[in-house]
Amino acid sequence: MRYAQLVVGPAGSGKSTYCSTILKHAMDSKRIVEVVNLDPAAEHFDYQPLVDIRELIHLDDAMEDEELQFGPNGGLVFCMETLLENCDWLEEQLGDVDDDYILFDCPGQIELYTHLPVIKKLVDQLEKWNFRICVVFMIDSQFMVDGAKFLSGTMAALSVMVNLELPHVNILTKMDLLSKSARKQLDNYLDPDPHVILADMRNVNSRWHEKYAKLTEAIGDVIENFSLVRFYPLNIKDEESIDNILITIDNIIQFGEDADVKVRDFDEPDPENEGDE
Ligand SMILES: Nc1nc2c(ncn2[C@@H]2O[C@H](COP(=O)(O)OP(=O)(O)OP(=O)(O)O)[C@@H](O)[C@H]2O)c(=O)[nH]1
Numbered sequence: 229m230r231y232a233q234l235v236v237g238p239a240g241s242g243k244s245t246y247c248s249t250i251l252k253h254a255m256d257s258k259r260i261v262e263v264v265n266l267d268p269a270a271e272h273f274d275y276q277p278l279v280d281i282r283e284l285i286h287l288d289d290a291m292e293d294e295e296l297q298f299g300p301n302g303g304l305v306f307c308m309e310t311l312l313e314n315c316d317w318l319e320e321q322l323g324d325v326d327d328d329y330i331l332f333d334c335p336g337q338i339e340l341y342t343h344l345p346v347i348k349k350l351v352d353q354l355e356k357w358n359f360r361i362c363v364v365f366m367i368d369s370q371f372m373v374d375g376a377k378f379l380s381g382t383m384a385a386l387s388v389m390v391n392l393e394l395p396h397v398n399i400l401t402k403m404d405l406l407s408k409s410a411r412k413q414l415d416n417y418l419d420p421d422p423h424v425i426l427a428d429m430r431n432v433n434s435r436w437h438e439k440y441a442k443l444t445e446a447i448g449d450v451i452e453n454f455s456l457v458r459f460y461p462l463n464i465k466d467e468e469s470i471d472n473i474l475i476t477i478d479n480i481i482q483f484g485e486d487a488d489v490k491v492r493d494f495d496e497p498d499p500e501n502e503g504d505e
Protein backbone atom coordinates (compact mmCIF):
# COMPACT_ATOMS: atom_id res chain seq x y z
CA MET A 229 0.00 0.00 0.00
CA ARG A 230 1.11 3.55 -0.75
CA TYR A 231 -0.40 6.79 0.53
CA ALA A 232 -1.33 9.95 -1.29
CA GLN A 233 -2.80 13.36 -0.69
CA LEU A 234 -4.32 14.85 -3.80
CA VAL A 235 -3.98 18.56 -3.12
CA VAL A 236 -6.62 20.44 -5.11
CA GLY A 237 -8.48 23.74 -4.99
CA PRO A 238 -8.98 27.05 -6.77
CA ALA A 239 -6.13 29.12 -8.18
CA GLY A 240 -3.98 30.71 -5.54
CA SER A 241 -5.71 28.95 -2.66
CA GLY A 242 -2.37 27.82 -1.22
CA LYS A 243 -1.84 24.31 -2.61
CA SER A 244 1.87 24.57 -3.35
CA THR A 245 2.53 26.40 -0.09
CA TYR A 246 0.67 23.65 1.74
CA CYS A 247 2.78 20.97 0.08
CA SER A 248 6.05 22.58 1.04
CA THR A 249 4.74 23.26 4.55
CA ILE A 250 3.81 19.61 5.07
CA LEU A 251 7.11 18.53 3.58
CA LYS A 252 9.09 20.67 6.03
CA HIS A 253 6.93 19.63 8.93
CA ALA A 254 7.39 15.96 8.11
CA MET A 255 11.11 16.41 7.74
CA ASP A 256 11.29 17.96 11.20
CA SER A 257 9.75 14.82 12.62
CA LYS A 258 12.11 12.76 10.49
CA ARG A 259 9.36 11.44 8.36
CA ILE A 260 9.67 10.99 4.62
CA VAL A 261 7.07 12.71 2.48
CA GLU A 262 7.52 13.44 -1.22
CA VAL A 263 5.80 15.97 -3.44
CA VAL A 264 4.85 15.49 -7.08
CA ASN A 265 4.24 18.61 -9.12
CA LEU A 266 1.27 18.06 -11.43
CA ASP A 267 0.95 21.69 -12.47
CA PRO A 268 2.30 22.06 -16.02
CA ALA A 269 2.24 25.85 -15.65
CA ALA A 270 3.99 26.04 -12.29
CA GLU A 271 6.56 28.76 -12.12
CA HIS A 272 7.43 28.77 -8.50
CA PHE A 273 7.29 26.37 -5.61
CA ASP A 274 9.84 25.85 -2.92
CA TYR A 275 10.15 22.10 -2.72
CA GLN A 276 12.23 19.65 -4.65
CA PRO A 277 9.67 17.52 -6.48
CA LEU A 278 9.99 13.76 -6.73
CA VAL A 279 8.28 13.97 -10.12
CA ASP A 280 7.57 17.07 -12.19
CA ILE A 281 4.94 17.00 -14.94
CA ARG A 282 6.84 19.81 -16.70
CA GLU A 283 9.49 17.29 -17.62
CA LEU A 284 6.83 15.52 -19.65
CA ILE A 285 4.89 18.53 -20.88
CA HIS A 286 4.90 22.21 -20.10
CA LEU A 287 1.88 24.46 -20.58
CA ASP A 288 3.92 26.53 -23.06
CA ASP A 289 4.33 23.41 -25.23
CA ALA A 290 0.57 23.19 -25.57
CA MET A 291 0.07 26.91 -26.08
CA GLU A 292 2.87 27.44 -28.55
CA ASP A 293 1.89 24.53 -30.74
CA GLU A 294 0.90 25.89 -34.15
CA GLU A 295 -1.79 23.30 -34.70
CA LEU A 296 -3.31 23.10 -31.25
CA GLN A 297 -3.52 26.85 -30.60
CA PHE A 298 -4.65 26.44 -27.03
CA GLY A 299 -5.20 29.26 -24.60
CA PRO A 300 -4.07 28.76 -21.00
CA ASN A 301 -7.16 26.89 -19.83
CA GLY A 302 -7.61 24.51 -22.73
CA GLY A 303 -3.86 24.07 -22.72
CA LEU A 304 -3.89 22.95 -19.14
CA VAL A 305 -6.57 20.35 -19.77
CA PHE A 306 -4.57 19.17 -22.78
CA CYS A 307 -1.48 18.78 -20.58
CA MET A 308 -3.38 16.70 -18.04
CA GLU A 309 -4.74 14.49 -20.82
CA THR A 310 -1.20 14.09 -22.12
CA LEU A 311 -0.16 12.96 -18.66
CA LEU A 312 -2.88 10.31 -18.69
CA GLU A 313 -1.81 9.12 -22.10
CA ASN A 314 1.68 8.75 -20.69
CA CYS A 315 0.75 6.86 -17.56
CA ASP A 316 3.76 4.62 -18.03
CA TRP A 317 5.99 7.63 -17.66
CA LEU A 318 4.32 8.62 -14.40
CA GLU A 319 4.33 5.06 -13.10
CA GLU A 320 8.02 4.75 -13.75
CA GLN A 321 8.83 8.11 -12.20
CA LEU A 322 6.85 7.29 -9.09
CA GLY A 323 8.65 4.01 -8.63
CA ASP A 324 6.98 1.31 -6.63
CA VAL A 325 8.03 1.59 -3.03
CA ASP A 326 5.75 0.23 -0.38
CA ASP A 327 4.57 2.72 2.25
CA ASP A 328 5.57 5.77 0.22
CA TYR A 329 3.70 8.93 1.19
CA ILE A 330 3.23 11.37 -1.65
CA LEU A 331 1.56 14.76 -1.99
CA PHE A 332 0.28 15.58 -5.47
CA ASP A 333 0.35 19.33 -6.01
CA CYS A 334 -2.38 19.89 -8.60
CA PRO A 335 -3.16 22.82 -10.89
CA GLY A 336 -5.58 25.54 -9.77
CA GLN A 337 -8.22 25.11 -12.41
CA ILE A 338 -11.34 24.22 -10.49
CA GLU A 339 -13.20 22.52 -13.34
CA LEU A 340 -10.58 19.78 -13.36
CA TYR A 341 -12.06 18.63 -10.06
CA THR A 342 -15.71 19.57 -10.32
CA HIS A 343 -16.71 18.00 -13.60
CA LEU A 344 -13.96 17.17 -16.08
CA PRO A 345 -13.06 13.47 -16.16
CA VAL A 346 -9.30 13.82 -16.35
CA ILE A 347 -8.42 13.99 -12.64
CA LYS A 348 -10.92 11.27 -11.87
CA LYS A 349 -9.09 9.08 -14.38
CA LEU A 350 -5.79 9.93 -12.79
CA VAL A 351 -7.22 8.93 -9.42
CA ASP A 352 -8.32 5.58 -10.86
CA GLN A 353 -4.77 5.03 -12.09
CA LEU A 354 -3.26 5.87 -8.74
CA GLU A 355 -5.61 3.44 -7.07
CA LYS A 356 -4.51 0.74 -9.49
CA TRP A 357 -0.99 1.46 -8.39
CA ASN A 358 -2.00 0.79 -4.81
CA PHE A 359 -2.31 4.34 -3.58
CA ARG A 360 -4.76 5.05 -0.81
CA ILE A 361 -5.83 8.60 -1.52
CA CYS A 362 -7.29 11.51 0.40
CA VAL A 363 -8.46 14.55 -1.53
CA VAL A 364 -7.33 17.70 0.21
CA PHE A 365 -9.44 20.60 -1.00
CA MET A 366 -7.90 23.97 -0.20
CA ILE A 367 -9.97 27.09 0.03
CA ASP A 368 -8.80 30.56 0.99
CA SER A 369 -10.34 31.47 4.36
CA GLN A 370 -10.67 35.08 3.26
CA PHE A 371 -13.35 33.93 0.83
CA MET A 372 -15.35 32.15 3.48
CA VAL A 373 -16.15 34.84 5.99
CA ASP A 374 -19.73 35.60 5.11
CA GLY A 375 -22.75 33.40 4.62
CA ALA A 376 -23.07 33.68 0.84
CA LYS A 377 -19.36 33.06 0.21
CA PHE A 378 -19.41 30.21 2.65
CA LEU A 379 -22.30 28.57 0.84
CA SER A 380 -20.64 28.90 -2.52
CA GLY A 381 -17.34 27.53 -1.17
CA THR A 382 -19.27 24.64 0.31
CA MET A 383 -20.95 23.91 -3.00
CA ALA A 384 -17.54 23.85 -4.69
CA ALA A 385 -16.26 21.42 -2.07
CA LEU A 386 -19.35 19.25 -2.54
CA SER A 387 -18.96 19.05 -6.29
CA VAL A 388 -15.36 17.95 -5.90
CA MET A 389 -16.46 15.26 -3.44
CA VAL A 390 -19.19 14.01 -5.70
CA ASN A 391 -16.96 14.03 -8.78
CA LEU A 392 -13.91 12.35 -7.31
CA GLU A 393 -15.65 9.94 -4.91
CA LEU A 394 -12.77 9.73 -2.50
CA PRO A 395 -12.17 10.40 1.17
CA HIS A 396 -12.03 14.14 1.41
CA VAL A 397 -10.82 16.92 3.69
CA ASN A 398 -11.54 20.62 3.27
CA ILE A 399 -8.90 23.01 4.48
CA LEU A 400 -9.27 26.72 5.11
CA THR A 401 -5.94 28.24 4.23
CA LYS A 402 -4.23 31.51 5.12
CA MET A 403 -5.72 31.68 8.59
CA ASP A 404 -2.75 33.85 9.58
CA LEU A 405 -4.11 36.62 7.35
CA LEU A 406 -7.53 36.87 9.00
CA SER A 407 -8.36 39.79 11.25
CA LYS A 408 -9.62 39.00 14.74
CA SER A 409 -13.21 39.83 13.82
CA ALA A 410 -13.09 37.79 10.63
CA ARG A 411 -11.65 34.88 12.60
CA LYS A 412 -14.51 35.15 15.06
CA GLN A 413 -17.04 35.13 12.27
CA LEU A 414 -15.38 32.13 10.68
CA ASP A 415 -15.48 30.15 13.90
CA ASN A 416 -19.24 29.90 13.44
CA TYR A 417 -18.64 28.11 10.19
CA LEU A 418 -15.99 25.62 11.19
CA ASP A 419 -18.47 23.09 12.36
CA PRO A 420 -21.26 24.47 10.32
CA ASP A 421 -24.87 24.47 11.21
CA PRO A 422 -26.21 25.53 7.84
CA HIS A 423 -29.34 26.94 9.37
CA VAL A 424 -27.41 29.33 11.55
CA ILE A 425 -25.55 30.47 8.47
CA LEU A 426 -28.76 30.85 6.53
CA ALA A 427 -30.26 32.89 9.33
CA ASP A 428 -27.18 35.05 8.99
CA MET A 429 -27.87 35.50 5.35
CA ARG A 430 -31.46 36.47 5.89
CA ASN A 431 -30.22 39.40 7.91
CA VAL A 432 -28.42 40.66 4.87
CA ASN A 433 -30.65 43.07 3.05
CA SER A 434 -30.58 41.75 -0.43
CA ARG A 435 -33.33 41.21 -2.94
CA TRP A 436 -31.61 38.13 -4.21
CA HIS A 437 -31.76 36.52 -0.79
CA GLU A 438 -35.39 37.44 -0.45
CA LYS A 439 -36.32 36.04 -3.79
CA TYR A 440 -34.34 32.85 -3.46
CA ALA A 441 -34.73 32.23 0.25
CA LYS A 442 -36.23 28.83 -0.47
CA LEU A 443 -33.35 27.83 -2.68
CA THR A 444 -30.84 28.87 -0.06
CA GLU A 445 -32.81 26.91 2.49
CA ALA A 446 -32.76 23.83 0.28
CA ILE A 447 -29.01 24.13 -0.22
CA GLY A 448 -28.66 24.35 3.54
CA ASP A 449 -30.60 21.09 3.86
CA VAL A 450 -28.39 19.38 1.31
CA ILE A 451 -25.30 20.42 3.23
CA GLU A 452 -26.78 19.23 6.46
CA ASN A 453 -28.06 15.97 5.08
CA PHE A 454 -24.75 15.09 3.50
CA SER A 455 -23.12 16.10 6.77
CA LEU A 456 -19.89 15.74 4.91
CA VAL A 457 -18.85 19.30 4.62
CA ARG A 458 -16.48 20.21 7.37
CA PHE A 459 -13.64 22.66 7.21
CA TYR A 460 -10.36 22.44 9.00
CA PRO A 461 -8.52 25.70 9.57
CA LEU A 462 -4.83 25.76 8.75
CA ASN A 463 -2.38 28.31 10.01
CA ILE A 464 0.97 27.49 8.46
CA LYS A 465 2.70 29.62 11.08
CA ASP A 466 1.49 27.31 13.83
CA GLU A 467 3.14 23.88 14.05
CA GLU A 468 0.27 22.49 16.08
CA SER A 469 -2.21 23.49 13.42
CA ILE A 470 -0.11 21.78 10.74
CA ASP A 471 0.24 18.71 12.90
CA ASN A 472 -3.51 18.48 13.49
CA ILE A 473 -4.21 18.53 9.77
CA LEU A 474 -1.60 15.90 9.07
CA ILE A 475 -2.92 13.61 11.80
CA THR A 476 -6.47 14.01 10.52
CA ILE A 477 -5.46 13.03 7.00
CA ASP A 478 -3.19 10.20 8.16
CA ASN A 479 -6.15 8.75 10.02
CA ILE A 480 -8.38 8.98 6.99
CA ILE A 481 -5.97 7.08 4.78
CA GLN A 482 -5.04 4.82 7.69
CA PHE A 483 -1.43 5.73 7.44
CA GLY A 484 0.66 4.38 10.26
CA GLU A 485 -1.91 1.81 11.25
CA ASP A 486 -0.84 -1.03 9.04
CA ALA A 487 2.41 0.44 7.82
CA ASP A 488 5.82 0.94 9.25
CA VAL A 489 6.13 4.68 9.42
CA LYS A 490 9.13 5.58 7.38
CA VAL A 491 11.71 7.64 9.13
CA ARG A 492 14.88 9.12 7.87
CA ASP A 493 17.95 7.13 8.51
CA PHE A 494 19.98 9.31 10.82
CA ASP A 495 23.35 8.26 12.12
CA GLU A 496 22.61 9.16 15.69
CA PRO A 497 19.19 8.00 16.78
CA ASP A 498 17.56 10.53 19.04
CA PRO A 499 16.99 8.61 22.28
CA GLU A 500 14.14 10.90 23.33
CA ASN A 501 12.08 10.13 20.27
CA GLU A 502 12.94 6.51 19.98
CA GLY A 503 9.99 4.24 20.18
CA ASP A 504 7.56 7.11 19.67
CA GLU A 505 6.49 6.05 16.27
N1 LIG B 1 0.09 34.49 4.57
C1 LIG B 1 -0.11 33.37 3.90
N2 LIG B 1 0.07 33.35 2.56
C2 LIG B 1 -0.14 32.20 1.90
C3 LIG B 1 -0.55 31.01 2.56
N3 LIG B 1 -0.68 30.03 1.64
C4 LIG B 1 -0.37 30.59 0.46
N4 LIG B 1 -0.04 31.89 0.60
C5 LIG B 1 0.33 32.83 -0.48
O1 LIG B 1 -0.68 32.82 -1.46
C6 LIG B 1 -0.13 32.84 -2.77
C7 LIG B 1 -0.56 31.61 -3.55
O2 LIG B 1 -0.06 30.46 -2.88
P1 LIG B 1 0.29 29.13 -3.67
O3 LIG B 1 0.73 28.14 -2.65
O4 LIG B 1 1.17 29.36 -4.81
O5 LIG B 1 -1.17 28.74 -4.18
P2 LIG B 1 -1.57 27.61 -5.22
O6 LIG B 1 -2.91 27.12 -4.79
O7 LIG B 1 -0.47 26.62 -5.36
O8 LIG B 1 -1.71 28.48 -6.56
P3 LIG B 1 -1.85 27.93 -8.05
O9 LIG B 1 -0.90 26.77 -8.18
O10 LIG B 1 -1.48 29.11 -8.88
O11 LIG B 1 -3.27 27.54 -8.21
C8 LIG B 1 1.38 32.93 -2.57
O12 LIG B 1 1.75 34.27 -2.64
C9 LIG B 1 1.58 32.37 -1.18
O13 LIG B 1 2.74 32.92 -0.56
C10 LIG B 1 -0.74 31.07 3.98
O14 LIG B 1 -1.11 30.09 4.65
N5 LIG B 1 -0.51 32.26 4.59
Ligand SMILES: [Mg+2]
Pocket residue numbers: 243244245267270333334
Ligand atom coordinates in the same frame (compact mmCIF):
# COMPACT_ATOMS: atom_id res chain seq x y z
MG1 LIG C 1 0.53 25.85 -7.07
